[in-house]
Amino acid sequence: MSRRLLSLMSVLVATATLLAPAAAQGAIPVGRAPYAMLANPAAHEIYVANIFSDNVSVIDANTDSVTTTISVGRAGTISAPAALAHNPATGKLYCVNYWAGKLVVISLPSKTIETSIPVGYSHANPRAVVVNPATNLVYVTNITQGLVYVVDGEPASPTYNTVRTTIPVGFYPRSAAVNATLSRLYIANTSSNSVSVIDIDPLSASCNQVIATIPTGVQPYALTLNHATGKVYVANRSSNSVNVIDGVTNSVLATIAVGSHPRAVEVNPDRDLVYVANRDSNTVSVIDGASDALTRTVTVGTTPYALAGIRTLTGDTYVANYHDSSTTGTVTTIDAAFGTSETAVGRGPSSLAIDTLFAKPKVYVGNYNSNDVSVIDPDFGASSLLTTIDPLPGDGTDDPTPVLTGSSTSLVQPFPGRIMSVYWRLDGHDSWSEARIVEGDGTPSARWEVALEESLAAGEHTLQVCAMDMTGATLVSSDGFASSSAHTGAIASYTFTYPRPSDEREDGWVFGRVTDEYTGRPYRGLLVELKQAGRAARTDARGYYRFNTVPPNGSGEFPAPAYIVRLVLRKPLASHEPLSKTVTVIEGSGARVDWSAHMRGRPARRPASARPPAGRV
Structure with a gap:
């Protein structure tokens, strides 16, 4: 064989290696047909709703293994868990059973079912569920009845875990999103070609009423919002467009043509960009939130089905491609410069979740047809939600249980994120604990403190702190068609010594x-x-x-x-x-x-000057 032929074969092999999708880390077996996924970064847990096995798998993100399987249906029936929501303030996980017409309340971290609340009836199908962390109320849409159920999720309330009221909206209310800053709930009515705007301010005279019905394109299927700007983005699957709604005036600012059959939409508030997955054109449309204009179209895999992104200035966006292969699916990674790469995952990837509280976050991919979850390690990038840790004198302490303090601030405008939680861990511990917010709770800038309860061992210690704004709760319906990933801030690290070296005291x-x-x-x-x-x-x-x-x-x-x-x-x-x-x-x-x-036997001398000896006193 000639050297030229050998050289050509080497180039072809190298090229094939470069073009082949990288493989995910491994597959985590779960239940049948994983349909919806949700991340709880503070606990390093991923929740997977398995629609055909009537259970929720709990994945430990530290070990990438299933630690608990929670049955959410009744034996001999099909409940079809189809959507999940999480409220970190109350430690509750909510699961919508599509066929059973129930909202299952799961207590975390015990992973036990607290109750099951009717939100319709059998085959009157609840579809989307979201949480308002400002009030701990839970909202469930029912596509058969055209209603929104308002469930009391406040444990201290006398009506806890009951339906407070129902709100009539349009036909087939498919998706929902909460703006906790403006106290508004947005419902996409797929069969009415409209978005219902509901006032959810408990102090308002119009609370729990539809205050606006906004015409959209044909069959609004998914919606999300940018909490920094107050804009709402609605993907219309049959008119191949996205409506941009002003959340303050409830008016349509723009209608943007995108690809064929847009079915998922994701916002990066730090970059003010909107990503739209176009199922039938195998593309993702990128919209500039400042100009409300299409800026580029990115080619991805076959049948892009779901989106999720790391919401930082340089964070990647991930696209689950459902029909890329009969044997494997792929996830397309779109980087900050809009370059792409492919990762091979399981069959039928249709949902995504991201644990952002690792130094290098993890992306979890629900593979609907292979009954497993794949794991991808991305890069985090810079965030606009910043945390600063106050230094100790001499970067050390002689106190074995010191109190460390700092601040967290959201830099996005004009509606900076309201900080809901601050988490910390010491020396790379697997789990995170919640810091005490001492000033500015629920505002864009908060002061916090970490009080260590266990005595420190002698040596160096590293404290890591990270803030999460109100998107830490499920504000957008998380059923595979819209991302519910939290806007998690950058992880701040600070190393100090106990006890301090003597030369630094x-x-x-x-x-x-x-x-x-x-x-x-x-x-x-x-x-x-x-x-x-x-x-x-x-x-x-x-x-x-x-x-x-x-x-x-x-x-x-x-x-x-x-x-x-x-x-x-x-x-x-x-x-x-x-x-x-x-x-x-x-x-x-x-x-x-x-x-x-007074000493016995010693005469007292006359008083001398009361001036103390030289030196500091």
């Missing part, structure tokens, strides 16, 4: 005075010991003693074991004052220990 000092109990005159030449330091000093003519450069042994809020200061006498004191006293030395400060006593 500012020493304190111990001083005091010994005087006669009755006359107030000073005692000169008495011996005072600082026990732990192995040091001693004598009082001067004015009765003062002093120990300089004493290492601090605590702080005012968290004292460590105190020093013992002892007055050494050859003759007994004629008072009840103890010879030994304890003292805590604060960094850069003086600690004073005085004695007022």
Whole structure:
């Protein structure tokens, strides 16, 4: 064989290798026909609604394995779990059973069913479910009845887990989205070619009423919104268009032509871009949210079915391609420069979820036809939801259970995200804990604190903190056709030392005075010991003693074991004052220990100047 032919074959093999889709990390077996997925980043859990096995699989994102399977139907019947919602404020997972007409309330983290609430009746089909984290109310659409059910999800309410009211909307209310900032609920009525706008402000006279019905294109199928701008985006599958609605005025700002059969829509608020998956043209349309104009069309795999994105300035967007192959499906990754790459996954990928609380987030792909979930590792990128950790003095602490503080701020405009939760973990621990927001809860800028309860081991420690705005709750129906991924901020890291190295501490000092109990005159030449330091000093003519450069042994809020200061006498004191006293030395400060006593057999001297010895006092 000639060298030229060998060289050509090498090029062909290399080219084939480059063109072949990369493979996902592996498949996680779940139930039959995984239909809807939802991520709970704080717990590192992924919830998968399996529509034909009537259960919800719980995946541990740390190990990428199923830890629990929750049955949500009745034996011998088909319940068809079709949509999920999560409220991190109450720790509840909501599952819509399409055929059974029920909303199943699952308590997290116990993974037990709390109750099952009728939201229709058998074969009167509930379809979408969303949460308002400002009120803990849950909204469920019913496509058969043309109703929205309002369910009380506030545990402290006397009507908890009951239907408060129903709201008539249009025909076949297919999708829903909540704007918690404007207190509006948007419903896409697929068979009425309209969007219903519902007032959900509990203080409003028109609460739970339709305040506007907005005409759309033909068969509005999916909708989402940009919380930063207040705009609502509606994908019309039969007129191949997207309507842009002003969430303040409830008017249509633009109608944008896209590809054939748009069925999923995703927003990146940090870049103000909108991605639309066009099922029959195998493309994704990209809309500029500032100009409300189509900026580019990206070719993806066959039958793009679902979208999800990492909502940062440089985050990728992911497209699940349902019919890419009879044996495998693919996920197209669209990067920040609109370049694409393919990853091979299972058969019939139709839903996506992202755990953003890893240093490198994970994308989970629900494969409808192969009954499993694939995992992809993407890059995170820069976020407009920023967190800053306040540094400790000298980047260290002598307190074994310190309190660390900081702030989180949303930079998007004109409607910056309202911060709902701040999460932290120490030294790369698998799970995250919730920090206490001490100022600005529910506003675009919040102060928080982390109080460590377990004593630190000696050495370096790294604190990681991340904020989540109100999109941490399910604000957009999560049934595979619209993304419900949270807008999670950048993870801030801070490394500190316990205890601090001695050369980074500012020493304190111990001083005091010994005087006669009755006359107030000073005692000169008495011996005072600082026990732990192995040091001693004598009082001067004015009765003062002093120990300089004493290492601090605590702080005012968290004292460590105190020093013992002892007055050494050859003759007994004629008072009840103890010879030994304890003292805590604060960094850069003086600690004073005085004695007022009278020694038998020792005449008191005349008072000398009350001026203390030279140095800091």
